[in-house]
Amino acid sequence: xxxxxxxxxxxxxxxxxxxxxxALTIVQVSGLAFWQGLLINLxxxxxxxxxxxLSNGFTGVFSxxxxxxxxxxxxxxxxxxxxxxxxxxxxxxxxxxxxxxHFDFHLGAFPLGFLAATIVAAVVVSLVALLVxxxxxxxxxxxxxxxxxGFLVIVRVVLxxxxxxxxxxxxxxxxxxxxxxxxxxxxxxxxxxxxxxxxRSQFGRAMFAQREDRWAAQSIGxxxxxxxxxxxxxxxxxxxxxGSLYAHFITSFSPxxxxxxxxxxxxxxxxxxxxxxxxxxxIGAVLVIGLAEALRRIEDVTLLYGLSQIILAVIFILxxxxxxxxxxxQREIALDRLFMKGGEAE
Amino acid sequence: MKRTLFAFVVxxxxxxxxxxxxxxxxxxxxxxxxxxxxxxxDESALDLPAANGAKLAAKxxxxxxxxxxxxxxxxxxxxxxxxxxxxxxxxxFVEHDKVVAVIGFTDTDSVLAAGPTIQKAGxxxxxxxxxxxxxxxxxxxxxxxxxxxxxxxxAAGAEYSFKNFGKNAYLLxxxxxxxxxxxxxxxxxxxxxxxxxxxxxxxxxxxxTDFSAQIAKVKALPQQPDFYYIAAxxxxxxxxxxxxxxxxxxxxxxxxxxxxxxxxVSVAGPASANVFFTTHALIDATGGTEGxxxxxxxxxxxxxxxxxxxxAALGYDTMYLMADAIKRAGSTDAAAVKKALEETNKYPGxxxxxxxxxxxxxxQKGVTIIAVKDQKFTLGAEVVPDKxxxx
Numbered sequence: 001x002x003x004x005x006x007x008x009x010x011x012x013x014x015x016x017x018x019x020x021x022x023a024l025t026i027v028q029v030s031g032l033a034f035w036q037g038l039l040i041n042l043x044x045x046x047x048x049x050x051x052x053x054l055s056n057g058f059t060g061v062f063s064x065x066x067x068x069x070x071x072x073x074x075x076x077x078x079x080x081x082x083x084x085x086x087x088x089x090x091x092x093x094x095x096x097x098x099x100x101x102h103f104d105f106h107l108g109a110f111p112l113g114f115l116a117a118t119i120v121a122a123v124v125v126s127l128v129a130l131l132v133x134x135x136x137x138x139x140x141x142x143x144x145x146x147x148x149x150g151f152l153v154i155v156r157v158v159l160x161x162x163x164x165x166x167x168x169x170x171x172x173x174x175x176x177x178x179x180x181x182x183x184x185x186x187x188x189x190x191x192x193x194x195x196x197x198x199x200r201s202q203f204g205r206a207m208f209a210q211r212e213d214r215w216a217a218q219s220i221g222x223x224x225x226x227x228x229x230x231x232x233x234x235x236x237x238x239x240x241x242x243g244s245l246y247a248h249f250i251t252s253f254s255p256x257x258x259x260x261x262x263x264x265x266x267x268x269x270x271x272x273x274x275x276x277x278x279x280x281x282x283i284g285a286v287l288v289i290g291l292a293e294a295l296r297r298i299e300d301v302t303l304l305y306g307l308s309q310i311i312l313a314v315i316f317i318l319x320x321x322x323x324x325x326x327x328x329x330q331r332e333i334a335l336d337r338l339f340m341k342g343g344e345a346e
Numbered sequence: 347m348k349r350t351l352f353a354f355v356v357x358x359x360x361x362x363x364x365x366x367x368x369x370x371x372x373x374x375x376x377x378x379x380x381x382x383x384x385x386x387x388d389e390s391a392l393d394l395p396a397a398n399g400a401k402l403a404a405k406x407x408x409x410x411x412x413x414x415x416x417x418x419x420x421x422x423x424x425x426x427x428x429x430x431x432x433x434x435x436x437x438x439f440v441e442h443d444k445v446v447a448v449i450g451f452t453d454t455d456s457v458l459a460a461g462p463t464i465q466k467a468g469x470x471x472x473x474x475x476x477x478x479x480x481x482x483x484x485x486x487x488x489x490x491x492x493x494x495x496x497x498x499x500x501a502a503g504a505e506y507s508f509k510n511f512g513k514n515a516y517l518l519x520x521x522x523x524x525x526x527x528x529x530x531x532x533x534x535x536x537x538x539x540x541x542x543x544x545x546x547x548x549x550x551x552x553x554x555t556d557f558s559a560q561i562a563k564v565k566a567l568p569q570q571p572d573f574y575y576i577a578a579x580x581x582x583x584x585x586x587x588x589x590x591x592x593x594x595x596x597x598x599x600x601x602x603x604x605x606x607x608x609x610x611v612s613v614a615g616p617a618s619a620n621v622f623f624t625t626h627a628l629i630d631a632t633g634g635t636e637g638x639x640x641x642x643x644x645x646x647x648x649x650x651x652x653x654x655x656x657x658a659a660l661g662y663d664t665m666y667l668m669a670d671a672i673k674r675a676g677s678t679d680a681a682a683v684k685k686a687l688e689e690t691n692k693y694p695g696x697x698x699x700x701x702x703x704x705x706x707x708x709x710q711k712g713v714t715i716i717a718v719k720d721q722k723f724t725l726g727a728e729v730v731p732d733k734x735x736x737x
Contacts, residue, residue, distance in 0.1 A: 033463065034437040041430050157551070160521055169552070170524040173458050173484050250429050252458035252484075254524060256552070257429050296424070296431070305385040305424045 012338030017189065024181050036181055040249055042289050043184035044242050047191045049269045049281040051238035054195055054231040056267075057275035057330075058204060060211035061137060061228055064263055065148030066239045068155035069125050071258035073240025074247035075159060075166055076121030078175045081114060081248065086174045093164040114178040114248065118187075122240040129236030130229070137228040140214075152263065159255040166255070173252035179245045187245060191238045196278050198234065199332075203227055208276070208330075268312070272319055274326030279333040284326070288312065376419035377412075377678055379404075379668060380439035382450040382460055383661075387427025391580050391607055392452040395654040396474045397422055399641075399661030400449060402648050403669075413669050414676070420665065421445060429459040436460035440467040446678040447471070449492075449664045452657055454478040454524050461485035470671070470683045474664040475626075475657050477603065478528055479737035482707040488680070490687055490702060492664040492695075494711045496525065499602050499624040500532030501731035502713035503575065504540060506622070511598050512572025513542045516564060518586075519577035522552025526577040529602045533575050535735040545571045552579065557586055561593045573598040580604050584613025591617035598622055606655040611721045621718040626656040626697040628714055628725045637696035656697065656714075663695035708737075 027035050055063045080103045103113030136147050160169050198204045206227040210217040273284020295308030383397040384390055404420040421443045425432040439445045448464050451457045452475030464471045465486035472490045479495025519530030548560050583605050598620050605623035628634050631642045645653045675682035690702040698711040717726035
């Protein structure tokens with residue numbers, strides 16, 4: 001083939017995207033809601049893991065609080081898209097400006113309102129992350145894990161007590177089911193692309209540099225705060241997007257849905273895949289979700305309910321013991337080198 | 347890389363292998379009914395007995411010749427008390443198992459996560475133990491409850507306490523959970539309507555273990571309440587009762603069906619005396635009704651121990667209720683079964699007689715009030731509240 005290096009570089013990712021699009025189209029056309037649901041779940045978790053990887057993997061600032069951003073994204077976007085009648089019934093005490101707000105605009109059949117609600121919620125959440133990050137990103141090691149966990153607890157308490165906005169601990173229900181395969185995977189691709197580009201940019205290198213040795217990094221002029229903050233805020237943005245997608249997929253949720261259980265499921269995927277590797281995150285999400293689903297089927301046959309959790313836990317322990325850096329560590333499966341000749345790299 | 351790829355292939359093949367089978371359904375062969383229960387996770391103390399009860403009922407129905415000459419195949423999946431798994435299980439029932447109806451679930455969140463899929467597929471859906479009376483309006487017209495709504499049990503608790511304990515109540519609720527929040531709200535609404543006063547309203551975080559702050563506030567009251575209404579989850583109720591008693595607060599403690607767990611007595615011990623709660627039935631081999639006694643014997647024979655709580659009986663009733671509706675409908679056609687369910691008139695369940703109408707998919711049922719004496723559940727009263735707060 002006599003393609004230019006640029007085209008050859010683009011061929012790998014393009015082939016992957018085309019393959020994915022084909023697979024998604026087949027599942028979409030088949031009309032099988034179960035498989036669609038499984039792939040939607042996978043996409044949502046993929047976004048969560050990849051965006052968590054930004055801070056936990058790239059900068060080494062181990063956040064346990066990202067699911068709090070997801071909760072805010074879910075509630076924020078759902079508040080914007082909830083139909084007015086439901087709003088009036090379920091949230092009678094909303095402030096007037098919010099009570100009359102319904103992001104219902106369409107472009108043809110395309111629900112532009114959902115996109116707008118997701119972006120608005122994610123931007124607001126990013127601002128929250130900026131404020132929180134300005135304080136918390138000064139911490140390192142165990143301290144930051146505990147502090148971000150504190151953030152998660154605070155989010156939950158606020159959601160429960162902000163009755164007028166969230167229905168408190170009662171289930172927030174009847175959200176319009178906008179989320180489908182196209183939405184989830186379009187967002188997943190955007191997330192992957194952005195995070196991938198960050199990793200290869202100067203910001204990404206600064207993140208890894210200060211993770212490996214912050215004294216050395218500082219000594220050559222890399223400030224700690226900017227890369228950490230960038231990772232935290234961008235991660236929060238996409239985590240909030242995942243929250244919005246989740247809200248408009250399950251269509252009912254309560255503050256309990258966004259707590260320790262979900263936090264540790266995401267962290268498991270992250271650690272299994274490899275902290276610091278984008279492709280590792282993808283593999284981690286696919287492996288853990290695929291395995292959980294397969295084991296769930298085995299439970300139904302063997303009647304050993306709870307087996308899946310035990311096996312997943314054992315696998316997790318084994319990975320921690322024998323491959324502490326996760327399956328991929330920091331390495332990547334470089335799609336853009338797939339069709340390149342040797343010696344042509346960068 | 348090779349190893350990763352290998353793992354990938356192994357998992358993909360596992361998934362595919364596990365997804366084989368399926369098919370079937372139609373007008374002959376067994377009648378497939380989906381049973382969604384959280385067999386693991388936080389809700390399993392209620393769901394496990396409910397699932398066992400439903401399975402027992404299906405077995406009994408089949409032993410007696412089945413329904414419409416066909417056997418009942420109750421397909422149970424574990425929802426793990428995770429909402430994404432719950433939503434997937436609902437899709438699995440509809441598409442892979444091809445069930446004709448769904449039963450199960452004992453909490454509102456799970457029902458609302460599974461509900462949209464089942465409603466969209468147009469299948470009749472009866473929840474065994476989710477007691478929020480708002481569920482049918484939230485999910486749709488195929489949704490039914492086999493248990494009373496929280497407004498009914500809270501009203502029963504309020505009326506009983508007002509009559510027997512006094513006009514001054516203390517209200518404490520778990521603010522982290524929908525069930526307890528609703529229950530506390532309905533209690534307040536009915537109790538103040540009766541002319542009672544709440545001397546103090548307080549709440550605690552879900553899964554709290556220390557209630558000393560709440561207790562200190564009660565002790566600081568100028569006038570002590572006549573009784574304590576505490577809306578608590580099963581995992582909280584033992585410690586709450588114990589700590590109240592240890593602090594010297596010995597008045598009656600009243601609550602809802604969240605108290606209906608062996609943990610109440612095993613954790614609180616002698617401190618559990620003078621505790622009263624509303625629930626679906628008294629599961630007691632000597633004090634229960636005839637139906638309950640027979641059920642306990644059958645359950646014991648099947649599983650080797652007595653039913654853990656009233657949710658076992660609810661699961662049992664739910665399965666029978668669905669089978670009864672299919673029988674009366676004369677087919678497994680969803681619309682016909684729905685119509686039959688709406689015509690359910692005084693169906694004699696072991697948790698009380700069940701009547702459903704097109705207007706109300708929440709049954710009007712009597713409420714059992716249990717009094718804990720000598721670390722045992724005893725029958726306090728069977729009541730139907732005079733007036734029930736709007737859902």
